[in-house]
Amino acid sequence: MSVSFFKILGPVIEREIGFITQQHGVSIKKIYARIIAEAERNQKEWYSNKVPNLNYINPICRLAYLYIVAAANAGTFKHVLEEHKGLRKFVLTKARERREIKICAFGAGPGTELLAMAKFFFELNLGMNITVDFQLVDKTQEWMSSWYGIREQVNDTFRALFSTDRSTWPIVPLGNFLSCDVTDLQSLPLLSNIWNQDIYVLNFLLSEIFDDNPHCRAFMSQVASFAPPGAHFIFIERKGTMWEKRMAAIAAESRLKLSPFVESRRTLVGERPEDLGAIFEALSEQRMPRLKWNIVYSIGVKQ
Numbered sequence: 001m002s003v004s005f006f007k008i009l010g011p012v013i014e015r016e017i018g019f020i021t022q023q024h025g026v027s028i029k030k031i032y033a034r035i036i037a038e039a040e041r042n043q044k045e046w047y048s049n050k051v052p053n054l055n056y057i058n059p060i061c062r063l064a065y066l067y068i069v070a071a072a073n074a075g076t077f078k079h080v081l082e083e084h085k086g087l088r089k090f091v092l093t094k095a096r097e098r099r100e101i102k103i104c105a106f107g108a109g110p111g112t113e114l115l116a117m118a119k120f121f122f123e124l125n126l127g128m129n130i131t132v133d134f135q136l137v138d139k140t141q142e143w144m145s146s147w148y149g150i151r152e153q154v155n156d157t158f159r160a161l162f163s164t165d166r167s168t169w170p171i172v173p174l175g176n177f178l179s180c181d182v183t184d185l186q187s188l189p190l191l192s193n194i195w196n197q198d199i200y201v202l203n204f205l206l207s208e209i210f211d212d213n214p215h216c217r218a219f220m221s222q223v224a225s226f227a228p229p230g231a232h233f234i235f236i237e238r239k240g241t242m243w244e245k246r247m248a249a250i251a252a253e254s255r256l257k258l259s260p261f262v263e264s265r266r267t268l269v270g271e272r273p274e275d276l277g278a279i280f281e282a283l284s285e286q287r288m289p290r291l292k293w294n295i296v297y298s299i300g301v302k303q
């Protein structure tokens with residue numbers, strides 16, 4: 001009995017491909033070829049050393065992300081939850097005391113952070129049911145279908161592993177997708193439900209904003225000023241002093257107490273990309289999903 005990122009992602013990807021084939025009359029073969037092309041384009045943009053120009057509004061680009069990157073990024077977040085002692089203690093205390101965790105992910109994309117929470121709590125086996133209340137903030141509204149797809153698939157997974165009675169599940173995921181650019185201060189008043197969170201996550205967001213953007217710093221410092229004391233801000237990025245500087249600048253302006261930076265270079269454990277199903281069979285010879293990470297992370301705590 002296990003929870004697998006790839007097993008959850010497989011049906012989500014398949015449903016999205018099914019929708020495109022029906023809606024636009026494009027063959028699956030053509031979609032697969034386009035996914036490979038988009039994956040290559042994304043890779044070049046991420047490592048272009050300038051603001052990456054990504055096509056997330058295009059469903060093929062999002063499919064390439066779900067196929068190549070989503071599992072590895074869920075792995076980084078789960079790893080940080082497990083490895084950082086202060087964060088782990090904070091999460092477990094909230095879970096045991098309140099049976100609820102409130103989490104807001106900035107630049108959440110499809111909601112890979114939910115995949116991580118589902119597997120983290122499943123493996124912890126606390127013997128109680130935790131409500132994970134998610135607020136996903138992303139400037140690309142089109143990610144909404146993947147977020148609801150992942151949430152539904154997490155629910156289906158727990159229904160199959162436990163029962164239809166949700167009180168027997170390790171977590172029950174709730175939440176909203178909020179479309180918002182975190183460099184646009186004007187949109188802050190629209191985010192009525194993100195102020196009172198336990199955890200705020202920026203998992204691979206800063207490298208997409210790329211520049212040391214003063215509007216992003218101002219946005220985050222507003223969020224931090226309304227966050228409850230003790231709220232934990234989790235910054236995860238690919239390894240590099242540039243990203244450490246970005247995290248430090250946001251934390252300083254937001255008056256967060258930042259932990260020392262930790263580097264981690266690992267491979268996903270206990271995951272089989274074959275579990276993605278049809279898309280893996282079709283594409284793996286040309287391109288494998290990402291199975292490794294090389295990150296730096298730090299945790300900021302609101303005083």
Ligand SMILES: C[S@@+](CC[C@H](N)C(=O)[O-])C[C@H]1O[C@@H](n2cnc3c(N)ncnc32)[C@H](O)[C@@H]1O
Binds near residue numbers: 138
């Ligand atoms: C690399 S993805 C990370 C997604 C997810 N957190 C993960 O780790 O898999 C970066 C996400 O940040 C979003 N993003 C980029 N710039 C943004 C901005 N200025 N405001 C809000 N979201 C942004 C993109 O739309 C994309 O979904």
